Amino acid sequence: MRYRIHSVFFACLAFASGLWAETKVSSVFLAGRTVEYVPGTLPLIIAAPHGGQLEPADIPDRKDGVTTRDAETDLLAIELAEAIARRVGGQPHLVLCHLHRKKVDCNRDALTGTGGNPKALATWRAFHEAIGKARAAAGHGLFLDLHGHSHPAPKVELGYLLSAEQLQETGPPLSALAQISSLASIARTSPDSFERLLRGPRSLGGLLESAGYPSVPSPTSLSPVEEPYFRGGYNTARYRSSGLDDGFFALQIECPRPGVRDTPENRLRFAETLAAVLEQWMAHHAGIRLGITERAGRKGGSE
Numbered sequence: 001m002r003y004r005i006h007s008v009f010f011a012c013l014a015f016a017s018g019l020w021a022e023t024k025v026s027s028v029f030l031a032g033r034t035v036e037y038v039p040g041t042l043p044l045i046i047a048a049p050h051g052g053q054l055e056p057a058d059i060p061d062r063k064d065g066v067t068t069r070d071a072e073t074d075l076l077a078i079e080l081a082e083a084i085a086r087r088v089g090g091q092p093h094l095v096l097c098h099l100h101r102k103k104v105d106c107n108r109d110a111l112t113g114t115g116g117n118p119k120a121l122a123t124w125r126a127f128h129e130a131i132g133k134a135r136a137a138a139g140h141g142l143f144l145d146l147h148g149h150s151h152p153a154p155k156v157e158l159g160y161l162l163s164a165e166q167l168q169e170t171g172p173p174l175s176a177l178a179q180i181s182s183l184a185s186i187a188r189t190s191p192d193s194f195e196r197l198l199r200g201p202r203s204l205g206g207l208l209e210s211a212g213y214p215s216v217p218s219p220t221s222l223s224p225v226e227e228p229y230f231r232g233g234y235n236t237a238r239y240r241s242s243g244l245d246d247g248f249f250a251l252q253i254e255c256p257r258p259g260v261r262d263t264p265e266n267r268l269r270f271a272e273t274l275a276a277v278l279e280q281w282m283a284h285h286a287g288i289r290l291g292i293t294e295r296a297g298r299k300g301g302s303e
């Protein structure tokens with residue numbers, strides 16, 4: 001039911017913004033309603049692969065790998081999409097897996113994530129086909145994979161496909177890793193050095209810390225030191241730009257639970273902060289101005 005409310009929210013927002021004629025935002029449900037895709041208008045795709053709660057008995061539980069759900073990351077992804085829509089007047093693409101991680105893992109390859117079960121595979125395929133559609137519609141921009149961790153330190157972990165060990169590098173050895181990171185395409189466009197893009201004052205971690213959310217990497221936590229850290233998984237690697245630069249960059253955001261995703265108030269506060277931070281970060285490093293993107297789209301739209 002809440003997803004219907006969510007779609008109605010977008011519809012009302014579009015109407016209030018005068019976008020109704022050209023922006024019909026509604027959820028598309030796929031694979032027996034186990035995947036929800038909300039098509040967007042911005043060069044920003046938000047995916048939540050591990051927030052699902054559906055546990056149909058006709059799909060066997062997975063026997064290998066992690067099966068713990070990233071609690072409330074589905075709700076946080078919706079809050080984030082709505083917060084961005086309120087800020088800039090356009091909608092991110094949103095892709096949610098509603099099947100519990102016991103049944104499918106959409107942040108693994110198909111066989112690992114489904115164990116070969118045909119129904120789980122249908123969900124896995126629908127999830128990735130929705131991201132493929134979102135990428136085709138967006139043309140360029142950010143793919144953001146949203147997760148939740150339960151590590152002892154309640155930091156926001158930002159995964160750019162660099163390991164904790166690699167993040168301990170500095171200077172030229174660190175810069176040499178730009179091409180294998182998920183930020184390869186914007187490492188070329190950012191006015192900042194790669195090191196500052198990762199953990200300078202205007203890095204994602206720097207901006208989040210300034211707003212009150214301890215993060216790693218960031219100016220105060222340059223790299224994870226003797227603490228567990230998620231570097232970014234299958235989706236981040238799959239949807240970054242490959243060797244042929246297609247204009248996409250990617251990151252995995254792992255959210256702690258306390259103060260970030262544990263209550264509706266905290267989810268809203270974090271979503272609004274992250275929306276503001278992403279707008280600023282994308283404009284500075286990638287030259288993508290989310291509000292202007294939407295305004296340009298409106299000008300060019302049909303009457």
Ligand SMILES: [Zn+2]
Nearest residue numbers: 050070147148
């Ligand atoms: Zn996860």
